[in-house]
Amino acid sequence: xxxxxxxxxxxxxxxxxxxxxxxxxxxxxxxxxxxxxxxxxxxxxxxxxxxxxxxxxxxxxxxxxxxxxxxxxxxxxxxxxxxxxxxxxxxxxxxxxxxxxxxxxxxxxxxxxxxx
Amino acid sequence: xxxxxxxxxxxxxxxxxxxxxxxxxxxxxxxxxxxxxxxxxxxxxxxxxxxxxxxxxxxxxxxxxxxxxxxxxxxxxxxxxxxxxxxxxxxxxxxxxxxxxxxxxxxxxxx
Numbered sequence: 001x002x003x004x005x006x007x008x009x010x011x012x013x014x015x016x017x018x019x020x021x022x023x024x025x026x027x028x029x030x031x032x033x034x035x036x037x038x039x040x041x042x043x044x045x046x047x048x049x050x051x052x053x054x055x056x057x058x059x060x061x062x063x064x065x066x067x068x069x070x071x072x073x074x075x076x077x078x079x080x081x082x083x084x085x086x087x088x089x090x091x092x093x094x095x096x097x098x099x100x101x102x103x104x105x106x107x108x109x110x111x112x113x114x115x116x
Numbered sequence: 117x118x119x120x121x122x123x124x125x126x127x128x129x130x131x132x133x134x135x136x137x138x139x140x141x142x143x144x145x146x147x148x149x150x151x152x153x154x155x156x157x158x159x160x161x162x163x164x165x166x167x168x169x170x171x172x173x174x175x176x177x178x179x180x181x182x183x184x185x186x187x188x189x190x191x192x193x194x195x196x197x198x199x200x201x202x203x204x205x206x207x208x209x210x211x212x213x214x215x216x217x218x219x220x221x222x223x224x225x226x227x
Contacts, residue, residue: 004159031213043160043203043217050213058214090159094213104150105215107159 003027004108006091012114019078021111023091031094032074036087049074081115088112118143120206122218130226137189137221139204149187151180152203160203194225
């Protein structure tokens with residue numbers, strides 16, 4: 001298994017509260033990603049990082065922010081959670097391929113978030 | 117718009133009954149096509165990467181193939197432990213590092 005952990009694994013929160021999810025890797029890979037998975041939508045990219053303090057938006061970034069101050073940690077923050085952000089969140093990591101282009105993404109175990 | 121469509125949404129087979137799952141993709145130039153397996157309550161597990169039309173890769177009872185418009189995941193003589201959701205994802209050349217996922221095929225193998 002790729003050395004990826006996510007915390008918490010389950011969280012229930014109320015609308016309007018801030019929430020931070022953590023992804024931690026032990027592989028020292030440069031690229032990290034946050035996805036959400038919802039029935040009928042599949043996996044959708046929220047944000048990704050291509051290095052410490054280097055991040056970019058994905059397909060569904062509204063309402064989310066990220067930070068990466070260390071290679072091993074990538075944080076996803078919901079500043080003010082809404083019920084539409086109830087989902088399962090997956091972190092992924094990817095080693096650089098030859099030429100610096102990414103290759104296969106390896107996924108963590110996921111965090112199930114419920115916003116009431 | 118880049119898009120990946122998988123079919124069927126769900127497939128139920130008897131143990132030993134071979135079949136294929138389809139992944140059709142429309143992307144602005146394909147850099148790579150990925151297959152993952154996902155068990156309930158777990159993260160996707162990497163299976164294969166295909167890079168060019170005509171390429172094939174095998175792992176136990178699974179074989180993935182790629183054409184210019186679609187990919188197939190062939191399952192030969194499946195066993196109940198092959199039951200899972202199979203995900204396909206395309207990486208466009210222009211949107212490198214950004215995978216576009218299909219919605220998956222839920223496969224059930226009955227003993």
